[in-house]
Amino acid sequence: MRQTCLALVSIRFATLSAILAATLLSQPLRAETRVPVTQAEISLGFAPLVKAAAPAVVNIYVKRVVQTRSSPFQGDPLFEDMFRDFGKLRPRVQNSLGSGVILSADGYVVSNYHVVGEATDIRVVLNDRREYAAQVVLADEQSDLALLRLEGAEDMPHLALRDSDTVEVGELVLAIGNPFGVGQTVSSGIVSGLARSGGAIGSAQGYFIQTDAPINPGNSGGALIDINGALIGVNTRIVSRSGGSNGIGFAIPARLVTAFLAQAEAGETEFARPWAGISGQAVDADIAESIGLSIPGGIMITEIHRESPFFKAGLMPGDVILSVSGHSVNTPAEMIFRMTVAGIGNETEVTFFSEEEIDTRPVTLARAPDMPPRAALVTDDDTPLPQVQLININPAVLAEFGLPLSSDGVVVADTGPFGARAGLRVGDVITEINGARVSDTGEAARKLAASGRWLSLSVERAGQRMQLRFRL
Structure with a gap:
């Protein structure tokens, strides 16, 4: 009797397994974004992803001529600062390196402005050791982006751009670049934060994706990709007390890169961003309470130019801009980013708080008018x-x-x-x-x-x- 029961259980289990297998096979296969769970998946790691994405990440070698002073007080702890402008200016060739990402088959490469800006000679080396001369076709110090065009390039490996507004905190990411000039290197991490704004390199101000993936010197301009191999950002810097990789990494969102590429392909030689024509401050809890705003947030207009597109839409000093194009804005950098990716000549919806009411109005984005004439x-x-x-x-x-x-x-x-x-x-x-x-x-x-x-x-x-x- 016991053997009979065991046989019946085995038959039923086999039948259930067959039905489950048939059900799974009948369902269409769908790509899923998930963390590896099985031992096989864990042992496989990111190897297939890196193999597909790495050929589109390049090493960039740059030469630029800088003017330096030859001073007899150089290195002197007492007199070096006192006689900083002492001595004649002499030209000196400066070498630097960084990374870049190929965006198109015809050889457009994005990198950081602080990597290739004001360069006199640029050499780009691919993962397979092919070398190309390159020219800067569009550069902008404020956004810390530069777009290169490889000379004589065709059928180049390139990465697809993902809408960075769809990126979520906690996603797995890979940073690919050339840190310290040791060769192409891959590091992994997660998206630690979004909508980070503040200073970047030099006078650059931006709006960043934050990651804990190490971004070392030379990694600037490299790719930050998701686990599907799409480009979500361009690595720009890391904030660290020690200067090492154990800090907070920042990447320029792919939406801004998309706007940059579109202007280059349209033949622009200078990156153009819409003009806001306002000055403002972030709204904290005290300001929100004083004006009757239930939740702190947004930008209070403190000054507005009569030619500002916001003034033409009816906004006045004291109004609080809450969102642009449906995205909340809490700092001037966020607002400028949203205006920039919306694009010059386009109309965008602006939601604002005025006289204890919330209103939404269309604003037509434009360049700053060059009138009246400059009369140089x-x-x-x-x-x-x-x-x-x-x-x-x-x-x-x-x-x-x-x-x-x-x-x-x-x-x-x-x-x-x-x-x-x-x-x-x-x-x-x-x-x-x-x-x-x-x-x-x-x-x-x-x-x-x-x-x-x-x-x-x-x-x-x-x-x-x-x-x-x-x-x-």
Whole structure:
């Protein structure tokens, strides 16, 4: 009897297994994004993924000419800073390396601006050791991105761009690059955070994907890919107390790379981003309570230019911008990112809080208008400040020189041979000459020419006012 029962159980188990197998085989196969669970999957690791993605990640070798001073005080702990500008400027060839990612079959490569910016010679080496000369076709220091074009390239391996807005915290990612020049290297991690904003390299400001995947020197410009092999970001830097890889890594989102590639393919030579024409501050809990906003967030407009697209849409100082294109914005960097990926000439929806009500209105994104005319003027040789180039202020000039929206006067575009010695800098706003207000370049030139034995300039620099006085 016992043997009979065991036989019946075996038959039923075999029947159930057959039915389950038939059911699974009848279902269509679907690609899933999941963590490896079986021993076979764990032992396999990321090898197939790396094998497919690595050929599209390149090493970049750069030469640039920099001007350095040869000072006898160099290395001296006491006098080096005191005599920093002592000695003649001498050209010196500087070598550097980094990484890049091929984006198209015809040889477009994305990297960081701080890797290839101002380069005089660029050599790109593929994973299979093929070498190509490359030229920068589009570069932008603020976003820390640069796009190269390989000379004579065709049928190149390349990575697909994924919409970085679909990336979620916790996803597995791989960073591929050339750290320390040792050759192509792969490191793994997860997406640690999204919508990170702040300083990047130099004057760059951005909006980043945060990862714990190591990003060492030389890895900049390399690929941050998901486990399906799609590019979700371009590695740009790591923040670390020790300077090593045990820190927080940041990558530029693929959506911005997509906008960059689109402008390059359209023939643009300078990266253009929409102009906001506003100044603002993040809304914290105290500000939110004072204005009746239930949840802290958004950007309160503190100043707005009359030519701003937000002003034309009806927004005013005191209003709080909550979202752009359906995405919440809590810092100016987030807002500029959303405007940039939406694109110049397009209309986007802006949700804002005004007078205790939430409203949504369309805003047409545009470049900063270059009107009224700049009326560039170079001062005469017989004036107290000869060969200084001055231009009128308009929205495009405000954006180009990063000036406050309330700036009024004329801007120093070139200091000439003596302006710098007199204390002037490019980007200075001259508001008064000898106590009289200056409204345009023509008036500034006349007032300079009419100066007597003394010259007094009222100058605004980086939001600070100063007086420059000279005896002629």
